[in-house]
Every structure is written in structure tokens, then in C-alpha cells.
Amino acid sequence: MHVKAVVMPNKYSDSMSLMALSTKVNELPIVVSAMIGMGTDLNKQVIEEVGLSTPETEKATSRDQIVVVQCATEADCDTAIEQVETLRSQGAVAAAETSYRTSRQAYAQEPDASLAIISVPGQYAADEARTALSAGRNVLVFSDNVTVEDELDIKRQAHDAGLLVMGPDCGTAIINGTGLCFANAVSRGSIGVVAASGTGSQELSVRIDALGSGISQLVGVGGRDLSEAIGGIMMLDAMRMLAADPQTSVVVLLSKPPAAVVAERVLEAAAALSKPVVVCFIGAPAPSDALTNVTFTATSRDAALAAVALQTGEPVRTVAPSFDVDTAAVRAEWHAGQSDIRGLFCGGTVCDEVFHVLKGQFPDRTRSNVAKDPAFQLAQGAASTGHVLIDLGADEYTQGRPHPMIDPTIRNAEIVKAASDPATAVIVLDVELGFGSHPDPAGAAVPAISEARKIAADAGRPLEFVAYVLGTDRDPQNKSAQVTKLTDLGVRVVDDVIELATLSLEMTR
């Protein structure tokens, strides 16, 4: 067995593309194992742990790129390293016509750019945000791993300068009709959204679109904006910006339940806003005191319905189930002990919404890594029992690997694992479309679904899949085409997040 490393000095690539490249290189038949990454301490530690450390890799700095491969022969190593460059060029996004080496240079040359999108490694993101704010630009920080202190600091700086900071860890925004990062292609309209939740805001925008309305602006503020430490600085500022925006007639606020003191502040501002406000603190009950000007909802679906009603002036519509399944017939087929729902999610908020519905009905049997209450948390390392819902985009699953919305590897493995468990009755999946997502996320799940079906069939068990495709037909992946890929495999495809929960429950009740 041979290990060969090449260290390319001063050659930076973002971790997302390097992780994707590593995956491709590891799939080469001649490669036993391979790792491509910047020479950060973390990566060097990983390389050491998998036994690929060499004197060259140890000397690499965080500005140097490491390519290290393990193959049967030295010649294979050389071939593999050559292949890396071929694979890299295949995956490369065509270079932008105008590109700069530093952001300062870009701000100097592009006085009309109103927004900076920052997706650099977390430890550098705050400095980049400060540079952008100092240059008078609004900022979207896609990067995660930004400290709370830095977040507070940049948000204060932005607030004082009358600028917006979206994020950190903001994956979705729609500004003036242009979808940013993981946004979906939805209609332009007059509903303005401020969201502290990525897939939640995607779902909300897609629902509003499906109901025939559209989005004026969708501002993501980052999952921590409504924490006590940050105090909702940007949600409050964004609300005021939407109040002043002539395109916006209704404002929707979306978040996981915030810190009580922040919730109070946000609701107070919402009550005083010049436009009607729909508030959805996912899963949270409406406050006992009715608020003027504020419609309180518990799910993204209800938030969308309420906002569309306010915008059109029509009554709130009711939603008929999108599925037509003889659930009694399904239930009759289960083997003894086959009763569990296994949710394997790419979207955190999707997982969260399904969790709230299941928990409401089966508090004793429902567990999830998104649960705030430790009583509902998954026991680390313990075997899964009952209804288990996993957000595979959570930090513990994305350390050193791409998000499951981009790379299907981890979810595919989990699908196969869940199918092997005789207790599993229904596997619940979400498929997120949109600009930044995998180009064919449904297709990427097909092999795992087929393998899972085979495992169940070999064991003589039935197995059901329930899936939801979050997106529109205008998304690059095309929703209808994605749905077909799933229904062709007998997957029951529902039409919103809440139905993932309701159909699964009806099939296992």
C-alpha cells in the first residue's frame, strides 16, 4: 500500500468543492482512500487519523492545498493524483467574467453593488462582513461557525450604519426577485418574509407561490438572530425595511420559538407595524393575549395561508389532503413490531415541523436531534427505537463533509440502515430543490431507495416511503420531474411538510 501527497502552496479552494472532489476521488477504483483539503489543523488531524499523514502534509499551512491518496502501488497513486486534476476541472464552475482577488478591491471597483454574499470559512467571515459593512454594503453571511460575539458585533455595526446583515448561517434570501444561495424560484409578489430559518423560509416561499401569491423580499437573518444574545436586531430592522418597502403589503416573520424576552420585543414591534404581520414561531402555541395586527400561526403552512389571505383580502383557504392512500390497507400489511417512522431529513426546519406534529401525538415514542427539550433528544449512540427524526444537516453530521442538500452520501447510507431495521415501517424523506441544491436530489436518492426496498423484500417485510419535494417547476431541478422519479419507485409523494407527518401517522397508527 502506498500513500502519496502533493501539497500545492497558496492554492485555496473552498471546503465545499474540495469535499465534493474528495468524494469523487474516493470513488475511483484504484483509490483505497483519498483526502483533498486545505492544510488546516482540522484537516491535518483528519488526515492523521485516517493514516494518510506524510511529512509534506504535516508541513502544509491553511493557505496550502493538500491532495493525498492511498493506492496499491506508487504508479496508481500517480495516476490518481493526475485524475484529481481532471475531476477538478470537470466540477469547476466557469470563471466569472469579472473576478477579484480581494473583497476590498471589489468594493473599490464596484460602487453600485448593494450586497455582499460571504461564504468563506467561519473564522474569517466576520472580518469579511466588517470589511463589507465599512464599504457601505448590505451583507449576507452564508458561513456558519461565526461566534455569537462576532455576530453581535457585526449586527450592531450594520444597525448603526443602516445596513442589513443576513446570517450568519443564512442559506436563503430573495432580494428584488433574485433568489440567493439556496432559494427557490418563486413568483414575485407583495408578501415580505423575515426568517430565522433556512428551509423554513424556502417552504414558506414555495407554499405562498403554490397558493398563487408571491414574494416581495425574503430576508434571512440567521438562526441565532432571535436568541437573547443577539436580541433580534436584524429581524427588527428587516421588519422596518419591509414596512417602508412599497412592494410589500404583508409581512411574515418565521423562526423557531425565540427567547421569551426577544419574542416579546418582536411581537411588540409587529403589533406597531404599519402593515399586517403573520408570525410563525414553529411549534409554539399562540400567546394567550390576542395581538392587534398580528396573526399567530404554528406551522409554515398556516403562515402561508394566513399571509395569502391577508394579501388577497380573501378568507383563509382550507387545504385538502394531496394524497389518496388507502391507509387501512397499508396498515394491514405491517409485520408484528413494524411500527416506526424514520425521518431522514436534509432540511432542519422540515424535520422540526414533522417532529412537532409527531410529538404532539406520540410524545413517548418520538425522538429527534432537533428537539430542544432533552427529554425528546436522541440518545447518542443508542439504537433507534420509536419514531426517530434526524436532521442530517445538523452540525454533528456535517463536520468535514458537505451538507446533505448537496451531497446525498450520508442520507443514502441512513436510508439503507433504516430499511435493515425490522421495526421500520415508514421512511420519511424531504427533497429540497433550489439554486444551490444538488442538481438532481431525487435521482440521487433512487439507488438507496431501491436498495432499501430490496432489503425489506428479501426479509419479506413491506416498507413505505413518504417524501416531499420542496420546490417549484421553475427551480433548476423542476419539481414535477423530481416527483416523477420518486413516484416511479412507489414513493408516496405529498405536497407539503405537514402532510409528511399526517400521512406517515395514518399509515402506522
Next chain:
Amino acid sequence: MTTDLFTTDLAVVNVGLASFQSDIEAQGSRAVQVDWSPPRDYSPEVRAALAALAQPDVAERIRVANEEVVKRIIDAHPVLVGFGQAIDVVPGMTKNTILHAGPPIEWKDMCGAMRGAVTGAIVFEGLAENIAEAEEVAANGGVVFSPCHEHDCVGSMAGVTSASMYMHIVKNAVHGNVAYTNLSEQLAKILRMGANDQSVIDRLVWMRDVFGPMLKQSMELAGEIDLRSMLAQALHMGDEDHNRNIAGTLLLFQSLAPFMLQTDFTMKQKQEVFEFIQSSDYFSGPTWMAVSKCALDAAHGVPDSTVVTTMCRNGTDFGIRVAGFEGFRWFTGPAQQVIGPMMAGYKPEDSGLDIGDSAITETFGIGGFAMAAAPAIVPLVGGTVDDAMNYSKDMLAITTTVNPNLTIPVLNFRGLATGIDVVKVLETGELPIINTAIAHKDAGIGMIGAGLVNPPFEVFEKAVIALAESIAG
């Protein structure tokens, strides 16, 4: 509270993942890409120095000083006024002085190519019978070593310049200062690359007795030749004028030829000279170095300036000078390995380290900084045409302004990136790009390739600490 974001057309500066940029463009909005890479980790001293220089009042003084420096660089108008023997024209030249490229260096620290050139020059000047004896002379103080730069000169590769060699005389028509440089020995087994056998010495003798005197007489007839205009034209004709000089050489030869024909040399000698010039495109290479030196020297010695006025290498050390420090304060660090295509039969491990005063061209804004003007250079120095374009764009990040007198057509006639700023180099972590020839690491062999190289960060780190002491101290 601003509503600009919602009321103006969306335009995005995308710092990081390139797919976000293309997704935005696909939707019909404008987005520019920043090809971000992590900043360097600096020592506390360097960070403190950068912070000191960033204080608003200090930064304003620096801005004013740097503006003056780049104004002088841009306004400088170098013209060729003659050729003459070093002993007659170069300030401080003596019969046993050996000028060399780069910052100061002693014989014991010189690399192979430099030693080869020094000993060859000692034999050429008759200060020793042979190379072995010349090594004794060099080691025992028989000659005085001094950097070309400290004598208003620049020297290509080893830059070895001795008393009887013929020099270009380039005068700055605006500021009055003069710069000198040796004649091209053409390529490749030559003194400045470290070769020193009899063929090398014989060529130097011919250059001293025929080539140099003919050029001198030609310029006595011509008066002066406008080198700045000629350089501007050469850039438009696809030169970058450090390693690709074909247009510059044709233009210079075209100007000189009528006067060369009028000199009182024999037809055979004239034919030899014409054939010698024809033998390599590099004939005008040193000329553009002298042009660069002439412009940059005019800008040196402006208090509070952080602009680099010299980058040079002696094969062991890389040295820079900064406009804010009058005279010869050198900031040095180790010379780096040049990466690029090797001539047949040689491997990268045969390479000597980065050498020569020719990085004066990049300091001025041509050479590596102007590679967008010269896509045809790519096969010589390596990389792709896109790389070449990007180098010229990237250098804007570390320079003060652009030079409207010298432009690059393919960049919409954008001027050369001008006035490398020590502070910007450190802030951006972007190093100046230099394209250059590779000499063999051993004495006596010569040129074995060409490629690309950067200065070591260390020289800028040392400079910024000194600048903070001097400007903000």
C-alpha cells in the same frame, strides 16, 4: 435605516462559493466574484505595524506620499541618450569593481551562477588568468563587490558588470536622473547566467570592441530615442517586456539601424552586429530594465511613502527598497525557487534560486504585471492564457494606481498596475508576480528554463515594521 437594497437593482459582490455568483447571473442580476483565499497569519509585530499605519491621520499622510510617488513614476519619461563603458559613465565605478544584481552580498554567500559570472568577469577584465585564479581573487578581496542598484544601474540575472563593459545610458527627460544597464549577451550560455568558458569571454571581448562602440557611435548620431513611447508600442504589440521582448527589440533595432549603418565600422562588422541582434529577441530586454529603473529612481526618497521602488535578487537573497526610505535601506529575505518549463535535459532540482535585477520591470508595472498584454509568453513561463490575464488584474489589488501612459489593449487599454504598496501586499496576502529566467544552480552552465516566482513575504513584513517605526513611530 436604508432601503437601498430594495430600491436599487441588485448587484452582488460574491465572496466565496462561485456557484452563488453564477446562480445570480443566471437570474439576470449582476454579480462579481471575489476569488477569496485565507489571509496570512502575521506575527504580532506585523499586525501592530499594520494597525499603526491604518490610523486615519497616518493613513492620510501615506496616501498623499504614495500619490506623489506614483505621479513621479507615471510622469517619468526615459529616453536613450547613448552607450558608454562602465568605467567612463557609471557613478563610483573603478577598474576592480564588480557590480552584481540584487541586494548586497559577499563572495562566500554567492550562488553558483553569480560566482560563475563574477569569475568570468574577472578573467575578462584581465584581473586573473583563468577561472581558478579568479576565484582566488574574488575570495581574497581582489575585487570590490557592490550592488548595481547602488550605482544607478540594473543588471539582468547575475547582473555582473565590470569596468570595460558597455552600458545603456537612459535619461529621465522629466526628472533628470540617469539609469544604466549592460548590453544583452543574448541567450543562453552567457556570463549573466553564470557561464564563463572561453566562448563567453570571447563574446564579451567582441561586445567591448565592436558591438558596444558601434552602438555608442550610433547614438552619437541619433541623439536620443524615446524609450517610453517605444515601450508603450511594444506592449500594444504583444510584449510584456521582461521575458517577451520581440516587439521592443524590433522597434529599438528599427530606430538604431539607420545610424548603425552610418558608423565607420566595416560592412562585415555591421553584418556581425545585425546578426547578433537577430540571434535573440532579448536584445532590448536590458533596455526596458533601465527604463524601469530610471522611472522608479525618480520616485525614490519620498518620506511617508509605502510604495516599493526596487525588487531585486542576487540568487541568494531577495531585496526590496521602499520609496519612504531615502538611499539604500534593503529589506531582504531568501530568494525563492522559480517554477516553470525547463529546457530539454534539465530538471527543476538543477535550478538556481531567483536571481537578477530584472524584477525592476515588475516593480515598474511591466513583466509579470503586464502578462495580459503578452499571452504568447505562456509557453515560455508556464500557466494558461487565463492565468496571464488574471495576473495583470490581480496586481491591481496590491498597487496604488494605473499608469495611463502604458496600457494593455486587451484590458480595454487599462494602464499598468503601478506603485506596489507594502501595506496592500500584507493586507491582501497577494504577492507581486514575477516572470523570469532560470539559471543553473552551478557555475559555468547558463540558462536552463523560465518561469514564475514571487518575493518572500518576509521582505514586506520587515519593511512594514520599519515603515511603522518611521511613519507612525
